Amino acid sequence: EIVLTQSPGTLSLSPGEGATFSCRASQSITYTSLAWYQQKPGQAPRLLIYGASNRATGIPDRFSGSGSGTDFTLSISRLEPEDFAVYYCQQYQQFATSVPTFGGGTKVEIK
């Protein structure tokens, strides 16, 4: 099983600032099969990024993803009030014997 470690656990930032957080895998993820989700309290996660760098439908371009192998990054260029939430990464492998796994999350809170 691939273990994903997200850092930092919490980011305290102000609206308008940029945010960058990390997702590190215990082994190399093939085909950049890494997704990012945003979750707000009481809601289901929402897909932001798939394939490490592809924005999902309707996701603003202030969100961007990058990385390969074991190190991946999600960046938010200018935080809007609605961006304060918890962000999770997920690794996935089509038709693989191993199952998809998630990181523990990074909380972005208002400073």
Add this chain to the structure above:
Amino acid sequence: QVQLQQWGAGLLKPSETLSLTCAVSGGSFTNYYWTWIRQSPGKGLEWIGENNHRGSSRYNPSLQSRVTISVDTSKKHVSLSLASVTAADSAVYFCTRSWSSGYYSDSWGQGTLVTVSS
């Protein structure tokens, strides 16, 4: 726009069977895999398993002996059954859609809180 509406019993006693159903509307049912994912404070997000209209099911090895995911294509329903629950199975359970086996989830149900307590 696809919608996933889920329901089921929210309070169970240890050793009972968890049963949840998810109704899919507004989109294709046969072009996707349908998954269940749960979220608890202790274990975070955990992939439970998947199935599709052909019955190609796959489960998390940690739950495989207790879990069944079934689909009813005529009703566009996906169901989760988890036997012999314990307090460790207390979580919010989500029904989700993936376009391929083992893939990311691009649509999610609203979530159902399940609590296991004697």
